[in-house]
């Protein structure tokens with residue numbers, strides 16, 4: 001689970017009980033504030049929509065629009081006790097179609113809501129809302145549909161405490177969204193999952209007053225946070241390797257105290273590697289090296305400096321205190337059995353990869369690193385001089401035959 005997923009989960013665990021408890025509390029103690037709770041989803045969903053536009057998160061944008069459409073229907077047509085076959089039918093159709101549309105938006109190519117290419121997605125949304133309103137307004141036809149459905153589909157009837165089939169359907173859609181989220185893991189995939197779960201919770205608790213307002217307010221907040229997290233990732237994480245990038249390093253360098261050690265490291269003969277096996281295999285090596293380096297001990301934090309160069313930062317440490325940790329990562333990479341395969345042979349997941357490494361599929365190649373280390377001192381007083389000194393030491397390590405560590409001279 002990524003850091004952004006953890007943040008989102010934390011937020012939901014914190015907010016969902018509050019969302020279930022708040023409506024009752026407001027109705028009982030502050031009935032005059034009910035309108036405030038009713039309008040909150042418009043603010044949170046509106047903020048999520050705006051931010052998704054800023055960060056070009058089209059999928060989240062459309063799911064947010066769908067959520068707004070659902071809440072709009074619930075707010076204007078289904079608020080208050082569910083009375084009459086027409087309201088039942090509308091609720092049922094909405095609960096049935098909205099998760100399906102969320103899944104559709106999940107698998108369709110990503111489009112921006114305010115771009116001409118997003119027109120097809122808008123049409124889908126309009127079709128759903130139009131069809132729902134059209135069916136429910138169609139008088140006799142709606143009544144006969146309701147009469148046919150009611151005994152078969154557990155509609156809201158005296159004999160049925162919960163619309164069981166609807167919940168099961170929404171649970172299935174939520175599971176499908178969860179699977180796509182797990183397997184594809186693209187930014188924005190979580191949005192469909194959040195919406196389907198919200199619809200399911202709402203169906204389960206529909207008898208409670210203001211439950212839709214409360215749940216959709218939390219949904220808006222969760223979508224907002226997920227887009228914000230995505231913005232943070234774009235800004236601070238390296239796209240290829242997923243570890244913190246140059247901007248994150250620059251920020252960290254500004255927050256350092258008087259004592260720190262910095263190591264610059266570079267993959268040996270990487271150009272030759274790229275030329276021999278291709279750029280995509282080179283990318284795989286970069287990812288692997290980043291992942292292994294990130295396991296560095298001794299309080300080191302790893303950043304991709306650029307290209308095939310990485311920086312390891314040890315705040316509050318001297319080179320002597322970091323030496324063992326650096327030697328351990330150098331050795332770890334040297335001993336790692338990296339298999340070169342064509343893209344067809346490459347395993348789908350980590351477990352397959354481990355098995356194939358054991359079975360000897362593909363060609364095994366050795367990756368090595370050279371490292372240059374420098375610390376802040378009287379000689380290297382500012383960050384630029386420390387980086388330069390570490391770079392010079394790295395050059396010395398290359399000259400010394402590579403796959404080794406060299407330290408910048410102190411005098």
Ligand SMILES: Nc1nc2c(ncn2[C@@H]2O[C@H](COP(=O)(O)OP(=O)(O)OP(=O)(O)O)[C@@H](O)[C@H]2O)c(=O)[nH]1
Nearest residue numbers: 266267268269270271272274279282283307308398
């Ligand atoms: N695959 C891939 N290659 C990259 C990336 N960034 C930089 N490179 C390659 O890294 C190589 C760096 O080569 P050089 O700087 O000449 O160094 P080297 O071949 O590693 O040789 P030494 O450092 O002297 O051991 C170049 O071929 C770049 O194209 C990347 O994101 N992906």
